[in-house]
Amino acid sequence: MKTKTPSKLEKILAAGHLAVTSECGPPRGSDPEVIIKKAGLIRDHVDAVNITDNQTSMTRMCSLAACIRLKLLGLEPILQMVTRDRNRIALQSDILGAASFDINNILCLSGDHQSFGDCPLGQNVHDLDSMQLLQTVHHMRDKGKFLGGDDIARPPRMFAGAAANPFADPFEIRVARLAKKIAAGAEFIQTQCIYNLDKFEKWMGQVRDRGLHEKVSILAGITPMKSVGMARYMKKRVPGMDVPDEVVKRLADTPKEKQAAEGINICVEAILRLKEVKGVKGFHVMAIEWEEKVPEIVERSGLYPRPVVD
Amino acid sequence: MRLSYPSNIKIIRIPCTGKVDILHILRSFEKGADGVYVVGCMEGDCHFNSGNFRARKRVEQARKILETVGIGGDRVWMYNLSSSEGPRFAEIAVEMDKKIRDLGPNPMKLAKKKAA
Amino acid sequence: MIIADKKPIEEIIESIKDYSRILILGCNECVTVCEAGGKKEVGILASALRMYFLNKGKEVKIDENTLERQCDHEYLDELVDQVDNYDAIVSLACGVGVQFAAEKYRATPILPGVDTCFLGATEKRGLWTERCQACGQCILASTGGICPVSRCAKRILNGPCGGSSKGKCEINKDMDCAWQLIIDRLKALDKLDTYEELSPLKDWSTDRAGGPRKIMREDLLL
Numbered sequence: 001m002k003t004k005t006p007s008k009l010e011k012i013l014a015a016g017h018l019a020v021t022s023e024c025g026p027p028r029g030s031d032p033e034v035i036i037k038k039a040g041l042i043r044d045h046v047d048a049v050n051i052t053d054n055q056t057s058m059t060r061m062c063s064l065a066a067c068i069r070l071k072l073l074g075l076e077p078i079l080q081m082v083t084r085d086r087n088r089i090a091l092q093s094d095i096l097g098a099a100s101f102d103i104n105n106i107l108c109l110s111g112d113h114q115s116f117g118d119c120p121l122g123q124n125v126h127d128l129d130s131m132q133l134l135q136t137v138h139h140m141r142d143k144g145k146f147l148g149g150d151d152i153a154r155p156p157r158m159f160a161g162a163a164a165n166p167f168a169d170p171f172e173i174r175v176a177r178l179a180k181k182i183a184a185g186a187e188f189i190q191t192q193c194i195y196n197l198d199k200f201e202k203w204m205g206q207v208r209d210r211g212l213h214e215k216v217s218i219l220a221g222i223t224p225m226k227s228v229g230m231a232r233y234m235k236k237r238v239p240g241m242d243v244p245d246e247v248v249k250r251l252a253d254t255p256k257e258k259q260a261a262e263g264i265n266i267c268v269e270a271i272l273r274l275k276e277v278k279g280v281k282g283f284h285v286m287a288i289e290w291e292e293k294v295p296e297i298v299e300r301s302g303l304y305p306r307p308v309v310d
Numbered sequence: 311m312r313l314s315y316p317s318n319i320k321i322i323r324i325p326c327t328g329k330v331d332i333l334h335i336l337r338s339f340e341k342g343a344d345g346v347y348v349v350g351c352m353e354g355d356c357h358f359n360s361g362n363f364r365a366r367k368r369v370e371q372a373r374k375i376l377e378t379v380g381i382g383g384d385r386v387w388m389y390n391l392s393s394s395e396g397p398r399f400a401e402i403a404v405e406m407d408k409k410i411r412d413l414g415p416n417p418m419k420l421a422k423k424k425a426a
Numbered sequence: 427m428i429i430a431d432k433k434p435i436e437e438i439i440e441s442i443k444d445y446s447r448i449l450i451l452g453c454n455e456c457v458t459v460c461e462a463g464g465k466k467e468v469g470i471l472a473s474a475l476r477m478y479f480l481n482k483g484k485e486v487k488i489d490e491n492t493l494e495r496q497c498d499h500e501y502l503d504e505l506v507d508q509v510d511n512y513d514a515i516v517s518l519a520c521g522v523g524v525q526f527a528a529e530k531y532r533a534t535p536i537l538p539g540v541d542t543c544f545l546g547a548t549e550k551r552g553l554w555t556e557r558c559q560a561c562g563q564c565i566l567a568s569t570g571g572i573c574p575v576s577r578c579a580k581r582i583l584n585g586p587c588g589g590s591s592k593g594k595c596e597i598n599k600d601m602d603c604a605w606q607l608i609i610d611r612l613k614a615l616d617k618l619d620t621y622e623e624l625s626p627l628k629d630w631s632t633d634r635a636g637g638p639r640k641i642m643r644e645d646l647l648l
Binding site for chain 3 (some may be wrong): 019084088110112113115116124127128129130132135136146147163164165167169170171172173178179180183184192239240257
Binding site (some may be wrong): 331332333336337339340362375376378379417418421422424425426 | 434435436469470474475476477478480481482483485626635
């Protein structure tokens with residue numbers, strides 16, 4: 001199958017393999033060892049690694065610098081880019097900066113509101129939204145032009161992705177919204193963490209009804225829970241998160257010292273079930289500050305070893 | 311009933327406490343009053359539904375302002391009673407008289423004297 | 427209309443503490459309707475300030491006046507003969523009025539007595555909410571009459587974001603998600619199919635980004 005970019009992720013998907021991605025949050029400091037260590041834990045078990053962009057609006061080392069670190073180590077980074085902190089000049093400029101290091105994947109996001117982070121008194125930008133950023137990436141890549149119309153010398157060659165939350169409200173437009181992101185240029189989708197498998201499957205059914213699963217590669221988002229406390233927090237506090245009561249109960253009924261292991265079990269069971277869902281093209285395993293568990297999850301889910309593409 | 315209440319209290323009649331404005335309360339102090347209290351109908355019994363609730367809000371506002379400018383918010387109070395409670399009216403007057411006497415005179419009057 | 431909120435009296439006292447002849451100047455338009463800077467608020471503020479200074483043993487003259495508008499020359503002109511009687515004017519008009527007065531009376535400090543907040547509507551007495559950010563290019567025709575620029579916390583033109591939950595915004599459970607409102611309204615108008623049209627990159631040059639804005643109407647200018 002023909003690919004449009006040199007992205008390893010695109011090649012794996014094009015070859016028909018189930019892709020596995022993971023993510024690393026850059027440190028709240030300038031020590032590169034943090035990101036290098038995290039990457040080392042997962043490098044053999046995933047195809048590509050998202051680097052978050054000041055997630056939850058907490059100021060951190062920039063995504064681009066951390067992506068460059070991964071690239072230099074021979075990993076395949078996915079540059080997450082939010083429209084919260086940059087106008088269209090900075091967005092295009094950072095895309096070119098990333099392209100200069102042959103970072104070949106980008107995930108376009110609007111970003112959490114700054115009121116959640118450490119600079120709640122700051123401005124947000126939102127010159128573009130996530131869909132317009134997708135359009136911008138395509139404009140730069142496919143037309144080889146800046147938004148301003150000038151030609152780009154050596155245009156970026158990025159595989160463009162977006163996030164989708166099958167659980168956010170209003171549910172009735174969740175599929176229409178996905179269609180809109182595809183129209184804007186999304187080639188892969190990483191979903192919000194899935195705990196409500198029934199609801200996700202219902203959403204996938206609607207996605208297939210419109211044939212959208214053939215136009216975009218959907219990677220199901222998976223996050224292991226460390227404890228019942230984390231489950232309750234995600235259920236109550238994290239916007240757009242759907243954690244069914246039975247998941248909370250299953251962890252609550254587990255002795256405290258075994259809850260982490262049970263969290264991994266839940267996660268592996270989810271992957272095994274979702275592997276069978278038509279249109280799911282892979283998994284995005286977000287083990288938040290728990291990267292060392294990614295290999296176990298990937299192995300137990302039958303997704304190891306990872307395929308090799310040239 | 312011929313009940314007596316302190317003679318230093320000047321009664322200003324209004325059709326409904328909803329008519330009381332923050333400005334009425336503030337001006338009273340500007341003109342030298344030592345305390346002001348608003349006596350409205352029982353809550354829920356306002357003939358105009360919300361007059362006494364509005365009055366309570368304004369009393370609270372006036373208290374805040376008087377506290378801020380150094381006159382003292384505790385010089386303003388709101389009471390609710392029904393028209394049949396004559397003895398309670400006299401009781402409140404005595405209570406209010408004591409409260410304000412404990413606070414002493416409107417500090418502005420002292421400041422005025424000093425300035426003069 | 428323009429919605430403003432009263433400044434704390436302490437802040438106003440701090441700003442005028444060095445003056446002894448002060449005019450509190452209200453405005454009969456928007457700030458009267460939102461009960462922040464009309465004749466009544468002028469009276470309350472003036473009374474409070476008189477008491478404050480008297481209580482401090484300081485002789486300060488505090489006068490009151492309320493103009494029909496402070497954003498028009500003809501009404502501001504009414505002050506021409508009085509302005510020299512004052513060391514400072516506290517304007518309870520919106521930021522427009524404060525500046526317009528300052529431009530006219532260059533030698534008199536004009537101090538703001540309210541915080542100008544937003545363009546909004548009175549939902550009920552005591553509750554005002556934002557509706558417009560004056561971006562200079564109205565898109566309401568394509569968003570079901572609900573403005574994502576002013577009512578979405580991220581100004582998202584292709585919303586909602588993933589944080590919309592049960593019709594509310596991720597940043598505050600009391601705040602409606604603008605995109606939920608847009609979708610509900612498009613449905614009511616039987617136009618939900620238009621939701622999938624991508625909103626193009628917005629030209630923000632008519633917004634704050636383009637610098638101070640100006641409208642010049644040749645059909646009206648003499």
